[in-house]
Amino acid sequence: MTAPDETPPPETAAAAATAVQEPATEPAPKRDLAQLWVCGFLTLLGVLVIVDASRLGGFTASNDPIGPKPVPIILGILLFAVAACYTLDTLRGGRGEADHRDGDAAFDWRTLGLLCAVFIANALLIDWLGWVVSGALLFWGAAIVLGSRRYLTTLAAAVALGLATFYGFAIGLGVGLPAGVLQGIL
Amino acid sequence: MDNLNALMDGFAAILTPGNLLIALIGVTIGTAVGVLPGLGTAMAVALLLPITYGMEPTQAFIMFGGIFYGGMYGGSTTSILLNTPGQSSSVVTVLEGFKMAKNGRGGQALATAAIGSFVAGTIATLALVFVTPITVQFAITLGAPDYFAIMALALIATASVLGASRVRGFASLLVGLVIGTIGIDAVTGQQRLTYGVAELASGVDVIIVAVGVFAVGEALWTAARIKSGAGEIIPVGKVWMGRQDWQRSWGPWLRGSALGFPFGAVPAGGAELPTFLSYITERRLSKHQHEFGHGAIEGVAGPEAANNASAAGTMVPMLALGLPVNATAAVMLAAFQSYGIQPGPLLFEKQSALVWTLIASLFVGNVMLLVLNLPLIPVWVKLLRIPKPYLYAGILFFASMGAYAVNAQPFDLFLLLTLGLVGLAMRRFGLPVLPLIVGLILGPMAERQARMSLQLSGGDLSGLVGGPVSWTIYAIIAVIALWPLGRMLVRRATRDRARAAA
Numbered sequence: 001m002t003a004p005d006e007t008p009p010p011e012t013a014a015a016a017a018t019a020v021q022e023p024a025t026e027p028a029p030k031r032d033l034a035q036l037w038v039c040g041f042l043t044l045l046g047v048l049v050i051v052d053a054s055r056l057g058g059f060t061a062s063n064d065p066i067g068p069k070p071v072p073i074i075l076g077i078l079l080f081a082v083a084a085c086y087t088l089d090t091l092r093g094g095r096g097e098a099d100h101r102d103g104d105a106a107f108d109w110r111t112l113g114l115l116c117a118v119f120i121a122n123a124l125l126i127d128w129l130g131w132v133v134s135g136a137l138l139f140w141g142a143a144i145v146l147g148s149r150r151y152l153t154t155l156a157a158a159v160a161l162g163l164a165t166f167y168g169f170a171i172g173l174g175v176g177l178p179a180g181v182l183q184g185i186l
Numbered sequence: 187m188d189n190l191n192a193l194m195d196g197f198a199a200i201l202t203p204g205n206l207l208i209a210l211i212g213v214t215i216g217t218a219v220g221v222l223p224g225l226g227t228a229m230a231v232a233l234l235l236p237i238t239y240g241m242e243p244t245q246a247f248i249m250f251g252g253i254f255y256g257g258m259y260g261g262s263t264t265s266i267l268l269n270t271p272g273q274s275s276s277v278v279t280v281l282e283g284f285k286m287a288k289n290g291r292g293g294q295a296l297a298t299a300a301i302g303s304f305v306a307g308t309i310a311t312l313a314l315v316f317v318t319p320i321t322v323q324f325a326i327t328l329g330a331p332d333y334f335a336i337m338a339l340a341l342i343a344t345a346s347v348l349g350a351s352r353v354r355g356f357a358s359l360l361v362g363l364v365i366g367t368i369g370i371d372a373v374t375g376q377q378r379l380t381y382g383v384a385e386l387a388s389g390v391d392v393i394i395v396a397v398g399v400f401a402v403g404e405a406l407w408t409a410a411r412i413k414s415g416a417g418e419i420i421p422v423g424k425v426w427m428g429r430q431d432w433q434r435s436w437g438p439w440l441r442g443s444a445l446g447f448p449f450g451a452v453p454a455g456g457a458e459l460p461t462f463l464s465y466i467t468e469r470r471l472s473k474h475q476h477e478f479g480h481g482a483i484e485g486v487a488g489p490e491a492a493n494n495a496s497a498a499g500t501m502v503p504m505l506a507l508g509l510p511v512n513a514t515a516a517v518m519l520a521a522f523q524s525y526g527i528q529p530g531p532l533l534f535e536k537q538s539a540l541v542w543t544l545i546a547s548l549f550v551g552n553v554m555l556l557v558l559n560l561p562l563i564p565v566w567v568k569l570l571r572i573p574k575p576y577l578y579a580g581i582l583f584f585a586s587m588g589a590y591a592v593n594a595q596p597f598d599l600f601l602l603l604t605l606g607l608v609g610l611a612m613r614r615f616g617l618p619v620l621p622l623i624v625g626l627i628l629g630p631m632a633e634r635q636a637r638m639s640l641q642l643s644g645g646d647l648s649g650l651v652g653g654p655v656s657w658t659i660y661a662i663i664a665v666i667a668l669w670p671l672g673r674m675l676v677r678r679a680t681r682d683r684a685r686a687a688a
Binding site: 079083111115165 | 238239241354360361371373374376406412573590591610633637
């Protein structure tokens with residue numbers, strides 16, 4: 001999935017974000033064809049919206065003459081229109097206001113993927129392990145993935161953050177965070 | 187005079203030790219988050235929103251007032267010292283501010299930004315006290331078709347006027363509108379776009395979208411380019427202003443405030459235009475024109491004042507009409523809704539005490555910030571030294587905590603990551619984020635107004651056009667829509683003429 005693809009077909013746009021790797025050696029390509037993924041994503045979204053809208057019963061009532069159907073249909077049509085214009089703009093060399101704060105650095109897929117994995121692990125574990133443990137793992141894992149090499153210091157910071165937020169927000173301010181396996185201990 | 191009395195009651199409500207403490211916590215964490223590189227005011231408010239979930243509405247809004255102004259103060263510090271504007275409205279501040287810091291005048295730049303923000307914030311909040319009730323008077327006379335027209339204008343204007351590319355603005359807007367459609371239809375009770383996922387039936391929470399697209403998107407965007415190195419931080423020196431700095435600053439502060447407030451108060455005015463206009467004005471009026479581009483203090487004082495005044499101005503349509511015109515206002519509107527409070531003309535009748543306490547807390551927060559910020563700037567600067575891994579791990583940590591706290595379901599964390607990836611893609615492809623957030627909030631409101639209008643007309647489309655107000659607004663929309671076409675025709679005509687002459 002992460003291999004750079006020179007001419008990405010716009011159909012498989014669910015993975016829009018995976019096509020953004022530019023050949024780093026080429027000096028500023030004139031046309032940014034990776035944008036076609038965005039056009040594909042918009043088209044796919046339009047299809048999803050229209051398919052769902054056609055499923056809706058077209059019933060109307062006296063207090064609601066138009067029903068829930070027209071808005072998604074209009075949105076779907078507009079999505080197709082914008083996707084078409086966007087494609088045209090891309091082919092004519094149009095570009096967005098890219099964020100060039102750090103220059104055109106190459107995309108680091110490995111870091112990104114690992115970070116997402118850490119994030120998903122937290123989502124899977126939070127109800128079971130509780131926020132203090134899963135949150136601390138999230139912080140620790142993310143900091144390591146992002147380049148921290150002081151494993152123990154980072155772990156101490158992570159545990160401290162987990163405990164501080166749990167006591168401060170869940171117990172102090174009444175924010176709903178799960179205690180998980182540490183129920184009764186905290 | 188009613189307003190002033192109500193405002194006094196608001197002050198009375200906030201001037202208790204407990205509430206002042208909450209305001210102090212608000213401005214402190216608001217500044218702390220605003221200082222962090224890459225985090226703007228909207229993100230500060232979105233990230234910090236969940237900590238107010240356990241509070242009473244009044245306390246929560248006192249804290250918001252603090253976070254709101256604190257986030258803006260913090261943002262200017264980052265722009266000046268790191269050359270990284272946290273939001274588009276700080277871009278102009280960077281022009282002269284970073285140069286001043288490089289010339290060893292960082293302390294003066296920060297001081298004029300802080301005091302200028304205080305002056306502008308105070309003037310603009312006073313203007314808010316007087317303008318908002320007038321806007322409410324006007325808003326009460328509007329019917330559903332007029333509201334629909336105003337919302338359509340706000341949607342189209344945010345997508346097409348701000349930002350460089352219309353098609354990208356509309357793409358972002360449509361994604362926001364689609365997300366806003368997800369969930370049970372309020373009138374008929376039918377599920378739309380949920381595709382059988384039970385957690386989606388109640389819709390996608392605005393906070394999760396804001397935190398996902400802003401905070402998680404930013405963290406992933408940095409992660410994807412982590413090897414590109416960090417910006418250097420310039421030492422601040424002493425934060426003070428000499429006699430000459432004062433003389434050169436007070437004019438720009440006042441002019442900046444006067445430019446900023448009206449732009450903030452109209453739908454889709456935004457803060458980018460007034461900061462830019464202020465910069466140009468000061469450059470033209472200055473006796474030190476040669477200094478512009480090399481660190482002129484007027485170029486920091488004016489735009490910073492304009493930025494703050496316009497932020498206060500955005501509260502007018504937010505409170506009086508329920509219309510958010512920038513990302514921060516959009517997130518605050520979501521906060522109101524999470525307490526079951528609907529901003530709009532009726533807000534001042536139903537929740538009068540709450541609104542005036544919020545406005546009073548803006549004044550109090552502003553004073554606190556001035557007292558807190560001038561001596562503490564060196565401390566805030568230390569926050570800029572947090573290593574990147576800790577900083578972005580921390581952002582992900584707090585983003586996850588906030589998103590989970592909304593509904594206490596892990597599903598929201600997956601949603602958060604998905605939206606973070608959308609935010610990442612939007613940064614990569616240069617799509618503006620604001621239209622998405624505004625579309626998400628205004629879309630469902632506009633649909634409700636449209637269906638109400640059509641209900642009154644029995645389904646006849648003429649029901650969408652009400653009185654003179656909606657006619658005027660549709661005319662403005664037509665001008666916005668036809669503007670590029672007209673410009674293209676003019677350009678083509680001049681080119682033809684030039685060719686004919688040749």
